[in-house]
Amino acid sequence: MAKLKNLEDFRDEIDQCVKCGCCRAHCPVFGAEKHEGRVARGKIALADALLSDDVEMEDRFLLDMSQCLLCGSCYAQCPNKVHTEDIVAATRREIAGRKGLSTFGKGVGIVLKNQGLMNLLAKGGGVFSKLLFKKVPDQSGLRLRFPAPFISSDRTLPPLTAKPFRERHAEIIPGDTGKPTVLFFTGCGINYMYPDSGEALLKALKFIGVTVLIPKAQVCCGVPAVSAGAANTVESLAEENLAVFKQHNYDYIITACASCHSGLSQIYPGMGEEFNEYRDKIKDIFVFLVEQGFAEKLAALPKVEKPIRVTYHDPCHLRNHGISKEPREILKALPQVDYVEMEAAGTCCGLGGTYSVYHYDTSKKIGAKKAGFIQESGAELVATDCPGCILQLQDSINHAGGRQRAVHILDLVAEVLPD
Amino acid sequence: MLNTEFIAKLREIVGKEHVETDKADLICYSYDATQRKFLPDVVVHPGTPQEISRIMQLVNEHKIPVFPRGAGSGFTGGSLPTKGGMVLVMTRLDRILEIDEENLVATVEPGVVTEQFQQAVEKVGLFYPPDPASLKFSTLGGNVAECAGGPRCVKYGVTKDYILGLEVVTPTGDIIKTGGQTMKGVVGYDLTKLMCGSEGTLAVITKIIIKLLPLPEAKKTMLILFDSIDGAAQAVSAIIRGKIIPTTLEFMDGRTIDCVRQATDLQVPDDAQAVLIIEVDGDREFLAKQVGKISEIIKPLGVVETRVAETPEESEALWQIRRSVSASLRKVNPDKFNEDICVPRSKVPEMIRKIDVIADRYDVPIVNFGHAGDGNIHVNVMIDSKIPGEQEKADKAIKEVFREALALGGTMSGEHGVGIMKAPFISMELTKTAIDYMKTIKKALDPNNILNPGKIFPSD
Ligand SMILES: Cc1cc2nc3c(=O)[nH]c(=O)nc-3n(C[C@H](O)[C@H](O)[C@H](O)COP(=O)(O)OP(=O)(O)OC[C@H]3O[C@@H](n4cnc5c(N)ncnc54)[C@H](O)[C@@H]3O)c2cc1C
Ligand code: SF4
Ligand code: SF4
Numbered sequence: 001m002a003k004l005k006n007l008e009d010f011r012d013e014i015d016q017c018v019k020c021g022c023c024r025a026h027c028p029v030f031g032a033e034k035h036e037g038r039v040a041r042g043k044i045a046l047a048d049a050l051l052s053d054d055v056e057m058e059d060r061f062l063l064d065m066s067q068c069l070l071c072g073s074c075y076a077q078c079p080n081k082v083h084t085e086d087i088v089a090a091t092r093r094e095i096a097g098r099k100g101l102s103t104f105g106k107g108v109g110i111v112l113k114n115q116g117l118m119n120l121l122a123k124g125g126g127v128f129s130k131l132l133f134k135k136v137p138d139q140s141g142l143r144l145r146f147p148a149p150f151i152s153s154d155r156t157l158p159p160l161t162a163k164p165f166r167e168r169h170a171e172i173i174p175g176d177t178g179k180p181t182v183l184f185f186t187g188c189g190i191n192y193m194y195p196d197s198g199e200a201l202l203k204a205l206k207f208i209g210v211t212v213l214i215p216k217a218q219v220c221c222g223v224p225a226v227s228a229g230a231a232n233t234v235e236s237l238a239e240e241n242l243a244v245f246k247q248h249n250y251d252y253i254i255t256a257c258a259s260c261h262s263g264l265s266q267i268y269p270g271m272g273e274e275f276n277e278y279r280d281k282i283k284d285i286f287v288f289l290v291e292q293g294f295a296e297k298l299a300a301l302p303k304v305e306k307p308i309r310v311t312y313h314d315p316c317h318l319r320n321h322g323i324s325k326e327p328r329e330i331l332k333a334l335p336q337v338d339y340v341e342m343e344a345a346g347t348c349c350g351l352g353g354t355y356s357v358y359h360y361d362t363s364k365k366i367g368a369k370k371a372g373f374i375q376e377s378g379a380e381l382v383a384t385d386c387p388g389c390i391l392q393l394q395d396s397i398n399h400a401g402g403r404q405r406a407v408h409i410l411d412l413v414a415e416v417l418p419d
Numbered sequence: 420m421l422n423t424e425f426i427a428k429l430r431e432i433v434g435k436e437h438v439e440t441d442k443a444d445l446i447c448y449s450y451d452a453t454q455r456k457f458l459p460d461v462v463v464h465p466g467t468p469q470e471i472s473r474i475m476q477l478v479n480e481h482k483i484p485v486f487p488r489g490a491g492s493g494f495t496g497g498s499l500p501t502k503g504g505m506v507l508v509m510t511r512l513d514r515i516l517e518i519d520e521e522n523l524v525a526t527v528e529p530g531v532v533t534e535q536f537q538q539a540v541e542k543v544g545l546f547y548p549p550d551p552a553s554l555k556f557s558t559l560g561g562n563v564a565e566c567a568g569g570p571r572c573v574k575y576g577v578t579k580d581y582i583l584g585l586e587v588v589t590p591t592g593d594i595i596k597t598g599g600q601t602m603k604g605v606v607g608y609d610l611t612k613l614m615c616g617s618e619g620t621l622a623v624i625t626k627i628i629i630k631l632l633p634l635p636e637a638k639k640t641m642l643i644l645f646d647s648i649d650g651a652a653q654a655v656s657a658i659i660r661g662k663i664i665p666t667t668l669e670f671m672d673g674r675t676i677d678c679v680r681q682a683t684d685l686q687v688p689d690d691a692q693a694v695l696i697i698e699v700d701g702d703r704e705f706l707a708k709q710v711g712k713i714s715e716i717i718k719p720l721g722v723v724e725t726r727v728a729e730t731p732e733e734s735e736a737l738w739q740i741r742r743s744v745s746a747s748l749r750k751v752n753p754d755k756f757n758e759d760i761c762v763p764r765s766k767v768p769e770m771i772r773k774i775d776v777i778a779d780r781y782d783v784p785i786v787n788f789g790h791a792g793d794g795n796i797h798v799n800v801m802i803d804s805k806i807p808g809e810q811e812k813a814d815k816a817i818k819e820v821f822r823e824a825l826a827l828g829g830t831m832s833g834e835h836g837v838g839i840m841k842a843p844f845i846s847m848e849l850t851k852t853a854i855d856y857m858k859t860i861k862k863a864l865d866p867n868n869i870l871n872p873g874k875i876f877p878s879d
Binding site for chain 1: 513557
């Protein structure tokens with residue numbers, strides 16, 4: 001049985017924090033809020049206090065625990081490699097366990113449990129259309145990320161697709177013999193909001209003759225539910241996906257979403273031994289493409305005369321797990337791209353699972369910084385490797401009055417490949 | 420518990436949202452990098468010097484102790500509310516008020532983060548050299564209050580060498596200015612220097628006037644492996660005798676290298692017993708010459724290998740070895756007691772040998788690294804304090820280290836200050852008369868002993 005760790009299991013990890021304060025330099029929420037309760041060091045002190053019954057789950061405590069993007073930026077720079085993002089997620093589960101799921105912003109609990117909510121969606125005012133949102137299953141992370149009645153009406157959201165990506169394709173798209181077979185874990189973002197990026201992925205894999213499995217039974221990875229502290233949801237989603245992983249034969253599981261990648265490769269293995277054998281099979285699409293010699297193939301294409309200036313945004317959930325070279329390598333190899341590195345490409349966009357639902361203002365502040373760096377880079381497009389980031393980047397650019405567009409790298413790849 | 424009238428007044432002064440009494444908030448301002456914990460009764464985030472002035476008047480009326488705090492990255496507990504009372508968080512005062520390119524002077528508020536200030540002045544081709552390893556998060560106010568130093572101090576000096584003047588709120592609530600904008604100034608006592616390193620016990624710093632330098636054109640980094648600590652130490656003296664003052668002269672001893680070898684996959688040859696990281700800065704063409712000269716000077720001193728970085732990335736990789744030390748030490752033993760003694764430069768090898776003897780005598784691993792160029796050695800006593808008896812051994816070893824450092828004409832602390840951690844030991848270094856002199860100053864300025872009490876001086 002898939003089982004997430006309890007806060008109690010993190011005691012040793014909590015003790016590893018030496019209170020040096022390094023995380024103050026790297027936590028995006030602290031950068032915007034400047035309060036010790038918002039930074040990893042403070043949250044660890046609070047989790048510690050909760051374990052020793054030194055603090056109640058009163059409002060300030062809940063606020064501090066909700067003020068975390070689970071981005072792992074603190075972990076990446078922490079001299080003692082303390083996984084604050086896991087400690088905060090476990091604390092949220094503890095809170096949900098003791099006080100009920102709705103504690104962190106009523107949205108979460110209500111959306112998960114209350115079917116009648118659909119009726120409210122119409123009032124959500126041009127956010128998601130009611131009709132289309134029905135297609136999104138109850139447990140999808142999209143519902144946690146964007147519980148319609150609570151979404152600010154000035155947030156830019158892409159329209160939901162009338163026909164989700166997975167419904168468009170057969171479960172097997174055969175490639176050339178002798179080439180690898182991959183299982184495409186689409187994630188909710190591509191399935192419901194950005195199906196074109198999914199199509200682009202298929203085009204790229206077809207180009208190199210890879211066989212693609214797109215099992216219809218796959219479900220949300222569960223990362224937004226981790227963020228919400230919804231332990232049961234995460235565990236049941238993980239089990240459903242595990243059943244899918246077991247059912248098919250393939251060489252790799254491919255993701256084109258940073259959150260899904262971290263869910264499958266980082267969170268699942270902590271939930272039980274049965275997940276371990278899949279850990280090494282999980283590959284980000286660009287890591288896979290680079291290994292398959294795709295960058296050389298792109299570089300061999302004739303260069304476009306007037307290339308577009310493109311910069312790259314590092315999704316936290318890839319950069320903090322050591323993936324930052326490959327997406328850039330593919331971008332730089334594209335014939336229509338004039339690549340430029342922006343300042344602070346590796347800082348968080350500010351979406352953070354369910355974070356932007358409760359803290360849209362702080363999320364906007366974090367996003368505004370990013371929009372500034374994009375602007376300064378002189379790029380027309382900001383490309384990345386995560387639907388969540390794309391959505392947040394576009395929203396931030398729009399708020400800043402910028403003209404740049406946020407796209408998936410795959411969209412650019414598809415432009416130069418034959419149909 | 421504080422009375423409600425006091426809290427109400429505080430709210431009136433700084434605004435309701437800047438006064439915190441919830442347990443969660445108190446916990447978040449109860450610790451610093453010493454990992455000690457003391458719960459305050461209230462946390463206040465003032466926004467102006469005038470507010471701080473009114474707070475100081477109020478706390479004197481109510482006799483509530485006040486503990487100024489920057490980033491809480493101190494290693495000696497300077498910001499800890501050891502007697503309860505109020506933590507005064509200075510980070511809302513975080514504006515760079517002026518960078519005067521004509522006079523090479525900047526004025527800042529104390530909550531500005533060190534590195535952010537450095538980046539701002541470097542954008543206009545200027546340079547603020549003091550570089551504590553905590554510069555990405557420490558505040559300039561905390562740097563002044565502790566007189567922070569760093570690797571570049573060999574060539575450029577410490578924080579106090581760059582402070583021209585201050586605006587401070589006195590313990591009784593007056594706002595005064597010390598020093599000024601000019602490079603020279605001898606009217607009255609040099610209160611600016613008195614404030615530098617006063618650890619928040621004499622005044623709350625609210626503005627800092629900083630001297631800047633032109634930014635050197637380039638720098639070059641080299642890493643040299645020696646077969647003995649003596650070779651490395653002689654190299655340091657020889658380089659300086661050769662009339663070269665590098666920007667940094669960092670060293671790591673044999674035990675430190677062992678830790679790095681065990682804990683990381685960095686390649687360090689087996690016969691390397693000491694490492695020097697040397698950086699030089701200045702005009703580009705001048706640097707290659709300096710690197711050549713340094714290599715020449717150190718050649719006969721047991722060099723195992725020399726690596727010179729040609730690009731910023733390579734330089735970064737060399738520094739990575741130095742930076743990996745701290746984390747790799749924890750793999751030796753979970754608890755680290757980090758002291759920062761300083762001895763005359765020429766006495767470094769002798770000091771290291773003495774420390775090795777102490778480590779053997781008390782049977783505790785001690786690893787040493789630090790700033791060889793100015794004799795500032797970070798002495799790390801590594802223990803597992805959960806094992807009975809270990810803590811006592813470490814305490815004895817540390818006391819012994821202080822004694823030896825002082826015997827060699829050194830000091831117990833080069834940069835981290837006294838705070839509460841070294842307070843019990845200061846009479847080893849300072850005479851009673853000198854301590855009384857300092858206490859007299861403190862008492863005259865802070866009659867109610869209200870500003871950061873219990874720091875520097877033992878048991879008051
Ligand atoms: C990983 C790490 C590396 C470090 N490396 C170095 C190093 O290389 N060199 C070095 O010198 N130190 C180093 N330190 C120690 C520490 O960072 C410095 O002492 C720093 O100057 C403290 O700044 P802070 O803003 O964190 O101050 P805090 O720790 O918050 O406070 C330090 C002292 O300053 C006082 N104070 C703070 N602000 C004010 C103010 N506005 N007015 C009056 N008093 C004030 C406090 O009361 C306290 O006594 C390191 C610390 C860490 C954790
Ligand atoms: S950087 Fe790591 S060890 Fe340091 S305070 Fe933050 S979480 Fe703790
Ligand atoms: S996970 Fe991200 S938001 Fe949360 S404490 Fe760490 S750096 Fe801050």
